[in-house]
Amino acid sequence: MANIKCTRIRKSYGGHTVISDLNLDISDHEFVVFLGPSGCGKSTMLRMIAGLEEISDGTVSIGGRDVTHLPPGERGVAMVFQSYALYPHMSVYDNIAFGLRRQKVPAEEIRRRVDQVSNLLGLGQLLERKPKNLSGGQQQRVAMARAMIKTPKLFLFDEPLSNLDAKLREKLRTEIRRMHLELKTTTIFVTHDQLEAMTIADRIVLMRAGAIEQQGTPSEIFDRPATRFVADFIGSPAMNFRECSVHVEGDRAELVSGSIRLKVPAKDYRDLVSGARVEVGLRPSKMDIAAEGDVNIISGTVVLIENMGSEGQVIVDVDGREMSFVTKAFRTIEAGQRINFSIDPDNIHIFSRDDGRSLLHAAA
Numbered sequence: 486m487a488n489i490k491c492t493r494i495r496k497s498y499g500g501h502t503v504i505s506d507l508n509l510d511i512s513d514h515e516f517v518v519f520l521g522p523s524g525c526g527k528s529t530m531l532r533m534i535a536g537l538e539e540i541s542d543g544t545v546s547i548g549g550r551d552v553t554h555l556p557p558g559e560r561g562v563a564m565v566f567q568s569y570a571l572y573p574h575m576s577v578y579d580n581i582a583f584g585l586r587r588q589k590v591p592a593e594e595i596r597r598r599v600d601q602v603s604n605l606l607g608l609g610q611l612l613e614r615k616p617k618n619l620s621g622g623q624q625q626r627v628a629m630a631r632a633m634i635k636t637p638k639l640f641l642f643d644e645p646l647s648n649l650d651a652k653l654r655e656k657l658r659t660e661i662r663r664m665h666l667e668l669k670t671t672t673i674f675v676t677h678d679q680l681e682a683m684t685i686a687d688r689i690v691l692m693r694a695g696a697i698e699q700q701g702t703p704s705e706i707f708d709r710p711a712t713r714f715v716a717d718f719i720g721s722p723a724m725n726f727r728e729c730s731v732h733v734e735g736d737r738a739e740l741v742s743g744s745i746r747l748k749v750p751a752k753d754y755r756d757l758v759s760g761a762r763v764e765v766g767l768r769p770s771k772m773d774i775a776a777e778g779d780v781n782i783i784s785g786t787v788v789l790i791e792n793m794g795s796e797g798q799v800i801v802d803v804d805g806r807e808m809s810f811v812t813k814a815f816r817t818i819e820a821g822q823r824i825n826f827s828i829d830p831d832n833i834h835i836f837s838r839d840d841g842r843s844l845l846h847a848a849a
C-alpha cells in the first residue's frame with residue numbers, strides 16, 4: 486500500500502512562506518501530476534514528500550506510516566530528476582545496478598532485475614555503453630531504470646522530460662504512462678507543461694502560489710475550470726476572455742460585450758443578475774465557423790490563420806480586440822474576410838470579476 490497523505494503542510498524559507506496549510510490525499514496506484522507556473526511550489530512539495538526538504542509544519546504519511554521525520558532512504562520512494570545525474574565512469578548496467586549492489590543484493594538477483602527493467606525501458610542493447618555515448622532520452626531512461634530497480638512504493642518525477650526535444654518528450658511520456666499501467670506504482674510527476682499533465686495524469690493537482698487551486702481529472706480541469714486562473718492556464722490555444730455585462734430575461738441571461746451577445750441558461754450559474762459585470766471565457770477549440778441555426782454567433786474580421794496540420798487557429802478582430810477559434814475548415818478562410826463563428830452555450834465559462842471563481846453551479 487502506498488497511499489500518501491499530506492496534512493496541513495507548511496514550508497518557509499527564512500521568514501518567507503512558500504507553501505501554506507496544504508492538504509492532499511493520493512490513493513494507492515494513482516498517477517498524480519503537480520502542475521503550475523514556475524515558483525508555485527511543485528518541486529518543494531515533491532521534495533518534502535521525498536524527504537529531501539524539511540517540512541516546516543504538518544505531516545506526511547506514506548502507506549499509513551508517518552514519514553515526516555524519516556530520512557529519504559527509509560521512505561520507500563525513488564525519484565527521477567530533470568538532470569540525469571548518472572555516474573559517467575560506469576556502464577549503463579553498473580549505473581542501474583548501483584543501488585542494489587549497495588544493498589548487497591546477490592549478483593544473480595541483480596542481473597535478473599537489471600534485465601527486467603532494461604527490457605521494459607528498451608535499454609537491453611545499451612547495457613555496456615557509458616552514459617556519454619547515449620542520447621539525452623536514453624540517459625533519462627537509464628535514470629528511470631535506476632529508480633525503478635529498487636521497486637519503490639512511490640515514484641517521484643521532477644520535470645524528468647524538460648531537457649528533451651518535443652518528439653522524445655512525447656515518446657517517453659507514453660513510456661512512463663505504459664510503465665505505470667504495468668507496475669501500478671503510485672506516482673507523482675511534476676511539470677509546468679499543461680499538455681504533458683493532461684496526457685499523463687489520472688489526476689492533476691494545479692498549484693498556484695503555494696496552494697492547490699483545483700484538483701481533478703484532466704477532463705474535469707479542462708471542461709469545468711473552477712477559476713479564471715485554471716481556465717487560462719489549461720488549454721492551448723489559450724482561452725479567450727471578455728468582460729461582459731449581464732442582462733437577465735426570464736430563464737435566459739445575455740452576456741454582452743460590444744457586438745458580442747451570448748445567451749446562456751441563467752439557472753446554471755449563480756449571481757447572474759441584470760447589471761452585473763462578469764468575465765466570460767471561450768475556448769478556441771470549442772468554437773467553429775457558424776452553421777445554420779447556431780445561436781451564439783460572434784462576427785469579426787480574420788487577421789491571421791495559423792496552420793496546425795489537421796486544423797487551424799483563426800485569429801479574428803472583434804470590435805478592435807483579437808479572439809481566436811480552431812477549425813478543420815481553415816483552408817476555406819482568408820485573412821481580411823468577415824467571418825461568423827459560434828459557441829455552444831454549454832461551453833461558455835463565466836467567472837466572477839471579484840475573486841475569479843467560476844459562477845457555474847456544477848463547477849468543482
Ligand SMILES: Nc1ncnc2c1ncn2[C@@H]1O[C@H](COP(=O)(O)OP(=O)(O)OP(=O)(O)O)[C@@H](O)[C@H]1O
Nearest residue numbers: 498503521522523524525526527528529530676677
Ligand atoms: N532553498 C530555497 N531558499 C529560498 N527560497 C526557495 C528555496 N527553494 C525554493 N524557494 C522558493 O520557493 C518557491 C517555490 O519553489 P519551487 O521550486 O517549489 O517552485 P516550482 O513550482 O517547482 O517552480 P519551477 O517550475 O520553476 O521549478 C519559489 O518562490 C522559490 O523561489
